[in-house]
Amino acid sequence: MQRNQRFDASLSNDGRYRMLIEAITDYAIYLLDPDGIVSSWNPGARRFKGYEEAEILGQHFSRFYTKADRAAGLPQKALEIAAREGKFESEGFRCRKDGSQFWAYVVIDPIRDASGKLVGYAKITRDLTERRLAEESLRRSEEQFRLLIQGVTDYAIYMLTPDGRVSSWNAGAERIKGYCAEEIIGEHFSRFYTEQDRRAGAPQAALETAAREGRFEKEGWRIRKDGSQFVANVVIDPIRAPDGTILGFAKITRDITERRKSERALQEAREALFQSQKMDAIGQLTGGVAHDFNNLLMVILGSLELLRKRLPADPKMMRLVDNAIHGAQRGAGLTQRMLAFARRQELKPVALDVADLVRGMTDLLHSSLGATAQITMDFSSGLNKVLADPNQLELAILNLAVNARDAMPKGGSVSIAAREENVVAAPDLKAGRYVCLSVTDDGCGMDETTHRRALEPFFTTKGVGKGTGLGLSMVHGMIQQSGGRFVLESKKGEGTRVELWLPVAAADGDHAREPADAKPLNGREGPLRILAVDDDALVLLNTAAMLEDLGHTVLEATSGMSALEIIRREDNIDLVITDQAMPYMTGSDLAAVIRAEKPDLPIILATGFAELPPGADEGLPKLSKPFRQQQLADTIAKTVGF
Ligand SMILES: Nc1ncnc2c1ncn2[C@@H]1O[C@H](COP(=O)(O)OP(=O)(O)OP(=O)(O)O)[C@@H](O)[C@H]1O
């Protein structure tokens, strides 16, 4: 306390100011006399300008100016302005003692005595070099940033005022939305939204969410200047002042229409692949089961037929056997459909006229469709013949007609039409000419799930015992196996249209084999020595029994190898009937060896499969399993040439 008092007392007011100024090192503070001669100096001045007090006192202040400024008379002008206007203030380069320059902020105030006479100037200088550098680099980085954003073309990046008006616009925004900067700056951003979104208040809600949560992100439809729409990914961030008030919003929009499209395409491809894998798996399974079933049914049918012949003429017993035969035949029909779905049935394609075939079915169609359905037919004139199995195609058309009937319980109309088209190249069809046969009904149509699953085997909406769910699968499989295309179009309440595309038969009649008329044999044309080959003993037994019943002598072999042994041993064999699907040596393998050794020995291939490699054994007569005795007799007759 005492010391302070002493301290205070020891200083005059002048002394105190001097102390203050002496303490300042961030500002150069010094006095000039009326002519501009330096008359005081402080540590700040020494630090900036590099002169000691003793060196500079008495010097003219113009030495702090650059040569150019001196030549322009700037020092004098500064003093004049200060004297005249009461203050001079400017920024500019000044020189240090060592000749280096610094950016200075300068204020000059005139000092007057009580009478108003100018007695000198107070000069305050500040070194702004650093601030200036910082400002410069900020300006440069802002410029770069602006150029960067302006240059981005993949994203629309722009700013909004707090109330949602566009305040900046980049090249991406122009590209994506179609407006140029002049057209859009100042407009409200809600114009990019759809009418519906605008009415629902989506633009405002987006800004509110961004303000409240610090970010808004969403995908949705936006509108371009030309009115077209695109799928946009939109991000909105609020821009805030240090005190938290919202200065505006930064908005980034990306056009993701393409991405969406490719995602959808990928998804569809995946589903299609999955579907086809599933169908393949079901096909394998069904085909396998059907194959075994075929063999069993063959045994049952064959034995029943023999039994029927040997039974005493008792009508009661006959009826039972007939029932059993009927049941087995229905089972055989079912396995045929399963094989058709699995694309493993034996097709006998011939060149046929689709229009003739359908017209020939008119009565059948009328009776299956019932009186309440109207049938119209429309075939382009001059249709080429197609290559297809006539029986299977008839069955397919019948299946479609029955489906149409079921879809129109109160009646309706079914139209069957055909036209010819040239297919250049399609992923599912070889280039060439095709006849497109269509069956269209105006029935109940299918909902989405039914449409998606209609081709699956065993898929039916008709209830247990009513539909097998094999109708469409069979038609589909048969068409695929025939080298054609199956198209199913249907919508709930709008009817159904099925198209069967079939390849036009080659003009040279290559495949135009008409099925030869079967000659009845009845086993009376003379007994033959027949070698029957089958790896399934039960089937072999059954075939042998049927052959014997026809009056032939039968030799049996359960493999290709043992069959060859018998053939080499016995030389009076008239005919070989062999199963195709056997382990180690298939029926066609066996046939190839036999033909090499005994070219004249006729061979019949019995098979429930269409598993022969294309082109193989074209010439061999075939017998499809399960066969009945009459079919066996017919084939033998044709083969041996009775
Ligand atoms: N013309 C059609 N109109 C409406 N739905 C149909 C039509 N054709 C088929 N469907 C639908 O597709 C399902 C599968 O048909 P598909 O022919 O394979 O079997 P199904 O008719 O049920 O049985 P099946 O043919 O053995 O009698 C049907 O159960 C039905 O729901």
Ligand SMILES: [Mg+2]
């Ligand atoms: Mg059906």
